[in-house]
Amino acid sequence: MKGFTALTISLIFTFSAYSADSFEDYKKSVMGQYKAYVDEIDRQFSDFLKQQWQEYKGQKPQKPYEDPKPVKQPVAKPETKPEPVKIVPKPAPAPVVVPVPKPEPVKEQPKPEPVKEQPKPEPVKEQPKPVTKPKEEPIAPKEPQPSFTGEIPEPKPFFVPADEGEVVDLAFYGLALKIPYDKRLKANVQKPLSSDNIAKWWETVAAADYKKSVAYMQSAAKKNDLGDWGYVMMVDRFTSKLRFDSTEQKMLAWFFLNKSGYSTKLGYTKSGETRIMMPMDTRLYGVSFYTFDNQRYYVVDTLEKKNTSSEPVYTYKGNYPDAVKSVSFMRMKQPKLSFARFDRDLSFEYNKEKYTVKAVANKYDISYYTAFPQTDLAVYTSAGVPMWVDKTVLPSLEKIVDGKSTDEAVNILLRFVQTAFNYKTDDQQFGKEKFFFAQEVIYYPYSDCEDRSVLFAYLVEKLLKRDVVMLNFPDHVATAVDLGDKSTGAVLTYKGKKYTVADPTYINATVGMVMPQYKNVSPEIEETGI
Numbered sequence: 001m002k003g004f005t006a007l008t009i010s011l012i013f014t015f016s017a018y019s020a021d022s023f024e025d026y027k028k029s030v031m032g033q034y035k036a037y038v039d040e041i042d043r044q045f046s047d048f049l050k051q052q053w054q055e056y057k058g059q060k061p062q063k064p065y066e067d068p069k070p071v072k073q074p075v076a077k078p079e080t081k082p083e084p085v086k087i088v089p090k091p092a093p094a095p096v097v098v099p100v101p102k103p104e105p106v107k108e109q110p111k112p113e114p115v116k117e118q119p120k121p122e123p124v125k126e127q128p129k130p131v132t133k134p135k136e137e138p139i140a141p142k143e144p145q146p147s148f149t150g151e152i153p154e155p156k157p158f159f160v161p162a163d164e165g166e167v168v169d170l171a172f173y174g175l176a177l178k179i180p181y182d183k184r185l186k187a188n189v190q191k192p193l194s195s196d197n198i199a200k201w202w203e204t205v206a207a208a209d210y211k212k213s214v215a216y217m218q219s220a221a222k223k224n225d226l227g228d229w230g231y232v233m234m235v236d237r238f239t240s241k242l243r244f245d246s247t248e249q250k251m252l253a254w255f256f257l258n259k260s261g262y263s264t265k266l267g268y269t270k271s272g273e274t275r276i277m278m279p280m281d282t283r284l285y286g287v288s289f290y291t292f293d294n295q296r297y298y299v300v301d302t303l304e305k306k307n308t309s310s311e312p313v314y315t316y317k318g319n320y321p322d323a324v325k326s327v328s329f330m331r332m333k334q335p336k337l338s339f340a341r342f343d344r345d346l347s348f349e350y351n352k353e354k355y356t357v358k359a360v361a362n363k364y365d366i367s368y369y370t371a372f373p374q375t376d377l378a379v380y381t382s383a384g385v386p387m388w389v390d391k392t393v394l395p396s397l398e399k400i401v402d403g404k405s406t407d408e409a410v411n412i413l414l415r416f417v418q419t420a421f422n423y424k425t426d427d428q429q430f431g432k433e434k435f436f437f438a439q440e441v442i443y444y445p446y447s448d449c450e451d452r453s454v455l456f457a458y459l460v461e462k463l464l465k466r467d468v469v470m471l472n473f474p475d476h477v478a479t480a481v482d483l484g485d486k487s488t489g490a491v492l493t494y495k496g497k498k499y500t501v502a503d504p505t506y507i508n509a510t511v512g513m514v515m516p517q518y519k520n521v522s523p524e525i526e527e528t529g530i
Contacts, residue, residue, distance in 0.1 A: 041321055042206040049199035049316055056267075056290050058310030064285045064374065064433060065475050069448060073423035074515055075507040082489025082512030087471075087480075087501065089492055090522045168241045172234060173364045174338025175224060179216050179238050184208035189248055193268045195316070198251070205255055213238070214259055225333040232257065232278070232300060232327060233371065250274045250301045258320040262327065265297055267315035275313055276301035279326040285374040286433060292317075298373075300327075329379045331529060334386040337364040342443060346393075346420040350412050357396040357420070360388045361443040374435055377470050377477065380454045382529030385438045393442065398463055407486055409464055410502060410511045417456045417504040422446050450477035452504035460502075461530045468530075469499055471523040478503040478523075481511065490514035494525050 170177040185208045189201040217238065221231045239252040250266070254276050257264040265277045267290075277290055277297035288310045289298045299309075340363035347356045365386055397416065401409040424446035426434045436444070436451035438458045447455075457468040457479050467482040471492075480492055480499035489512020490501035502511045509515075 039206075042203070045320055046199045046203045046206070048318070049202060050196055051316065053195045053267075053314045053316050055312045055314050056292070057312050058288050058290050059296075060310045061286045061288050062283065064435075068427075069425050069475050071425060071428070073505060073507055076509040076513060082510060084488075085490035085501075085514055085519050087490055087492035087514070087519075088522045089494060089525045168238055170234075170237055170241060172220075172237060173335075173368050174340065175220070177216075177220055177234075180212045181242060182208040182210065182213075185210060185213075185252065186242055188245075189251060193247070193272070193274070198266070201251065202255070205252070210256070210259060214256065217256075218260065224336045226335050227332050228262075228325070228327040229329065229332075229372065230335055230368075231260070232262075235260070247274045250276055253301070258323040261323055262325045263319050263323050265292065265315050265319070267313035269311045269313055271311065273309075273311070274301065275299050277313075277315075280375070281326050281328045281330055282375045282379055287373055290315075300373075329375055330382055332379070332383045334384060335365070335368060337362070337368060339388075340364050342366075344442065346416070346442070348416045348418075348420040350415045355400055355416075357393055357416070359442045360392045361439060362386065362388055363443075365439060366443045369437060369440060374433055377435065377450060377454070377472065377526050378529050380435055380437050380450075381457050381470065381526075383437060384530070385458060389439050389442065394459075394462060397459065401463060406464060406466065406483060407488075407511055410460060410466075410481055410483070413456060413459050413463070414502055414504060414509070414511060417452045417459070418507050418509070421452065423448060423505070449505040453477045453479050456502070456504040457528050458530065461528065467497070467499075468528055469494055470526040470528065471501065472526055473518055473521055473523045476505070476515070476518065478505065478514070478518075483511070488512045490519070492525075 166181055166183055168177075168179045168181060170179055185205055187201060187204040187208075190197040217231065217234055220226070221234060224230075226234065235253050235256045239249050239256065243249040243252055251274065254264055254266040257276070257278070263279055267275045267277060269275070276299070278300050279295050279297050284298045287298045287300075289296045290313060291297070292315075342361040342363055344359045344361065345356050346359055347354065349355070365388075397413065401412050404412065421441060422445060425448050426432065429444070429446050436447060436454060438455045441447045441451045441455045453470060457470065460466050460468050460479075460481055469480050471478045471480055479502050480494075481502050482497055483500050487498045487500045491512075492499050492501070500512050501514045503509050503513065503515065506513065506515055
């Protein structure tokens with residue numbers, strides 16, 4: 001960062017040269033040098049924050065589709081055979097993070113008019129621990145479902161006794177967390193917000209013992225495979241327990257994310273809103289963003305609300321040293337959360353024979369994804385599925401397709417995904433666009449085209465070992481399957497391979513059939529990453 005001086009510590013020693021006592025003395029010396037190093041970084045960063053902040057224009061959220069999706073699920077005519085159709089894919093899309101010209105900062109101006117002075121809030125009083133359960137449960141399907149008798153082992157909640165001192169009891173999707181913290185982290189920021197007041201606040205909280213909080217949260221995230229997004233949510237929940245003031249809660253989250261190695265920027269608007277902005281390794285849809293050094297920083301400070309405001313924001317140039325990580329979504333592991341069982345029967349018919357697949361869902365897993373930002377399809381297909389899907393849905397379908405030819409097996413899986421689930425667009429069900437992970441299709445009472453395509457791609461690649469690509473039309477998502485020499489009907493060529501269209505939303509359509517309105521439409525091709 002411009003104007004920053006990095007400190008380097010070179011530590012060379014030989015273990016055999018030290019006795020136990022001298023080694024302990026040496027270790028204390030090293031830790032003292034490291035603390036001095038971190039203290040100096042925080043002091044310099046605080047000085048850096050005091051410099052004139054600049055205004056940057058925001059950019060409006062992107063939409064995943066050019067046109068609205070069909071409100072009703074289309075149905076193929078009975079006994080219709082696939083017609084030869086050549087699908088021409090669009091050229092490969094640009095890289096996920098699209099570099100854009102660096103925005104010209106606004107010319108040096110007097111600092112923006114501060115937010116009207118308000119009475120300083122009373123210090124936050126320690127309150128008794130709430131006895132009500134956090135609102136983490138999503139709305140279950142309205143119709144009761146029959147019970148499934150198979151056994152699913154439940155993961156153990158993560159619990160590590162904290163050091164003596166203050167702790168935050170956090171119920172994180174069924175995991176019992178006890179996060180230690182230093183009371184000095186509850187420092188108030190002087191209002192109205194300004195670069196000087198924010199810098200002084202940073203100095204205060206940086207002097208607190210924040211490392212034990214970071215170490216605990218990083219350990220919990222690693223043991224439970226929460227990944228980057230899960231860690232961001234944990235920090236958000238933890239800091240909201242420490243501060244009830246929205247501005248100071250966001251500032252604490254900004255502080256902890258930087259101290260955890262994530263590139264995170266804080267900004268504020270003329271209207272007095274505080275924003276946290278972070279870079280991602282994929283596009284986010286429906287979320288506003290700002291561009292710094294040719295990289296998009298998405299607004300993540302309010303995880304469960306629409307971040308669509310693109311109001312200009314005042315922030316600093318550069319980043320906190322060593323805070324360089326982006327939030328990664330690709331090839332995520334499924335989080336190991338507590339298990340709250342939900343059973344469901346999924347029925348369908350093929351060749352006049354009826355089948356029932358008994359499925360199990362975990363309500364905590366479903367709840368975890370309610371605040372998940374909408375991103376590229378490859379994120380949903382590359383994430384795989386949790387164990388409870390593999391242990392219930394896969395064995396049932398495996399018995400049904402056993403011994404069948406590849407094309408017939410594909411048709412059976414198509415019919416299952418086409419008819420075992422009721423259709424509704426995301427806007428009808430949620431009032432907004434929401435892509436599902438495969439396990440969410442099993443849980444929610446309704447799903448639409450991209451959701452079924454994600455589940456179908458997983459089933460084909462897992463059960464039939466066939467490559468699948470996603471077909472992203474302007475208002476619809478389907479799939480195409482590598483059938484080898486048996487490709488028929490609507491086909492396309494991608495990276496030298498022939499793929500046959502398979503549409504999980506087109507009721508009764510067999511492999512090779514494409515909806516009439518898409519015969520002459522070029523889709524974008526997205527690989528599944530499975």
